[in-house]
Amino acid sequence: MKTEIPDKVATAALGQAVSLSHLRQHIGQQVCIQGWVQNRRDSKGLSFIVLRDGSGFCQCVLSEGELGENAFAQAQALGLESSVQFAGRVVEDPRQLGGLEVQVSSLHIWHIAEDYPIAKKAHGVDFLMDNRHLWLRSKRQWAIMRVRNQVIYAIHRFFQGRGFMQMDAPIFTGNACEGTTDLFETEFFDQKAYLSQSGQLYGEAMAMAMGKIYTFGPTFRAEKSKTRRHLNEFWMIEPEMAFYSLEMTLDLIEDFLQSVIGQVLEHCALELEVLERDTDMLRKSLQPFVRFTYDEAVAVLKGQKEVDGKKATDLLEEDLSKARDGLRETNEKLADMEAQAKKGGLKKGALARLEKEIQDLKTRQRDLEESIRNIPVWLESARNFEYGSDFGGSDETVITRMFSVPVMVYHWPKVIKAFYMKEVEGAPHLVKGVDVLAPEGYGEVVGGGERETDIDKLKDSIIHHQLPMNEFEWYLDLRRYGSVPHAGFGLGLERCVTWLCGIHHLREAIPFPRLMGRLFP
C-alpha cells in the first residue's frame, strides 16, 4: 500500500489518485483523489464539496484554516462540474452516504466550469434529453448505466459459461428478415440496403456451424412509435442453439434471466438503492416462472380461468376501486397541502419541499385518473379479446398483473407469428413460439421459439408471407444440408435494464437513445 502521498498535488500525482469506490480501504490515511464537483455548499470559512469520479461519490470538507485564504477562495469559486484534484485525509462520518468524508489539505484545479446547465432541481424530460451528454453525469443516470454494464457482463458470463460462442451478425442487410416491421433504408454502393432488425437468420447459419451461438448487437426499427417501451435503435441479444427444442428453450430463458437478475442483485446493491428499486419484488423473479400456452393465457385474460382462486377481471375491478379510493385520498391530501402553502409563514426551503410534494401528488393524481380511465377499457378489451389475435399492451398488463414472476406464453397462432416458426405437432394452426412478459407492467422482454426444419413447410410459409423466395435461398440451404431441430430467442437489452432498474422510460436505459425526432446529441 502506498503511504507517501504528497500533501501538495499536481499533475505529477495523476496516477496516484485513489478511486472513490476504494476510499474505505484508506480510512485515517492521507490520499489523493480526483473528479468533478457534483455539489458545493458554503459557510463562512467552510466549504462542502461532493466529489464524483465515476466510481463513486464522497463529500469533501474544505476549511479556510486548513487551506489558507488563497486556496480557499479558489475552492469557493468552483462551479458545479468543475474538475479538481484534492489531497486530504479520509475520516469516518456516519452522516455521509458512504459513511466517509475527506478533509482536504490541498487542491489542484483542472478546470473551472461555469453555469453548468443542469441545476440541482427537477427538470423536464425535453431539456434533459437535449443535454443527455451532461445528464449522464447525474447520480440516477450513473446508477442506470452501471446496472446496464452489469447486465451486459452477466449476459456474456452466462453464455460463455455454457459454451456459447459470441458472433456478430451483419448490420447491412439486403432483405427484410421477417418482413413485418419498418426498416431503415440506406445505400450499399449502388444497391438498396436496410439496417438490420434482427441477426437471427444469420445466427441460425452460425449455429449450424458452431453449435450454440449468441449475437450481441444493435438493432434498427423504423417504427414510428412514441411510447416508453420503444427505441428506434436498441441492442439485442439473440442466442441460437442447434439440437434444441422449445421446451429446452423455455428452461434456458428462465436460467438465463435468473442468472442476470442474480448478478445484478449481487453486484449493484448501491445502484439499485440510488434508483429506489424494490429489490424484494425483483428477487421474486428468482422463483420458477409461470408457463402458459396461448390458449391458457387467453382464458386467463377473458376471466375464464382462475389463478389462485382469482380471475383477472376481478383483480382489475379491485384495482379500479383501489384507484378510486387512492384518488379521493390524493385529492384530500393535495387540498390540504395547497392550503398550507397558501397560508404562508413557511421558510423557503420548507415551502420548496412542500411544493415538490404537491407536484408529486399532482403526478400521482394524473396517474390515478389515467388508471380510472384505462381499466374499464382494458376490461372491455380483455372480455372481447378475439382468439387468434396478438396481445396488446393492455392485455399483457392484465395477464402479468396476476403474477410477480415473468410469464412465458408459448404455442401461438401461426398466422400472427414469423414465417420461420415451427408448427406444433398435431395442431398445425399453432407454432412453437414463446414470448416472455416481465412482471410489474414491463411487458415483453424476450421473444423466441423453435424454428421450422422442414424445407417444404418453410417454402410454403415464405410464399404465404409474400416474401421474395430467391433472397432466402441461402437460408433454405440450412434445411438442405443437415437440417436439425434448433431454437433461439431474442432479448431486448434496454427493456431488460428498464425492468431491473424499475425505471419508467426505456430511453434512460441507453446512453444516447435514438427515438423519433431525436438524433442529437
Add this chain to the structure above:
RNA sequence: UCCUCGGUAGCUCAGCGGUAGAGCAGUGGACUGUUAAUCCAUUGGUCAUAGGUUCAAAUCCUAUCCGGGGAGCCA
C-alpha cells in the same frame, strides 16, 4: 398514421381578455458542519411561429412547427 396533453426568463412553472409573475440558477453580500443548506439584495422576456377576432390578445379562433403520453407494431 391516429387520439390526447403541452410550448411564457437559463431551468421548473403560475397567469387564461385589461401594465409580464414566482421559485431555482446567475451576480453581490452575510453565516465555521452543510445534505436541493439558509438569509438579504439584484440581473434577466419577440409569452413557439404566421394569420385572424377585439378598443385591448400570453389569454379567444385558424393553420403550421416542435415536444410529452398513448394506440397500432414490436425487443
